[in-house]
Amino acid sequence: MTAAPLQSQALCEQLAERIRGQIYRREMLPGEAVDEAALVTHYGVSRTPVREALRILQNEGLLTARIRRGMFVSTLSPEEHEEARELSRLLRGFVGARCGHATPPEGSLSHAALLHNSAEAEFPLTPDGVTP
Known part of the structure; x- marks a missing residue:
């Protein structure tokens, strides 16, 4: 191709x-x-x-x-993963508030969401929020 x-x-x-x-x-x-x-x-x-x-x-x-x-x-260290997750949470809340939504509309945080998803896949958390 x-x-x-x-x-x-x-x-x-x-x-x-x-x-x-x-x-x-x-x-x-x-x-x-x-x-x-x-x-x-x-x-x-x-x-x-x-x-x-x-x-x-x-x-x-x-x-x-x-x-x-x-x-x-590149891979994320556990510290970078946690920073990415925190940043993603902050951005989602900020965008949600700016848009008047409880959560931001799909695609509004494409780069941050991709980073977050990458971090999630690389360092999945247990339900109690701890990386196994």
Whole structure:
């Protein structure tokens, strides 16, 4: 399967945007190795813009480089997970209050919700709120 052609923005920025989307949609899971060759084939570009895109995502904290092992999708530490959950709770309450809803409408917190869902999947809590 080949992706739609890239245009206008710098190629590496467009690639970073698309790979970021794959991470947010959990098509690339936390801790998973990034297959540079597969990205080159999938997007039909050379290795250079793919590597530049991966560096952009590394600088954003979405990817982690491991010496002589390559790039991996970043994972959250238990502390970062708890921060993400707290931030999600605060944002939901804020957006709900601003919108006049008890809970915010679907899609109103897409980025925060994705982060929260990612954190939930990586560090599920028991009913008493403790990570097993």
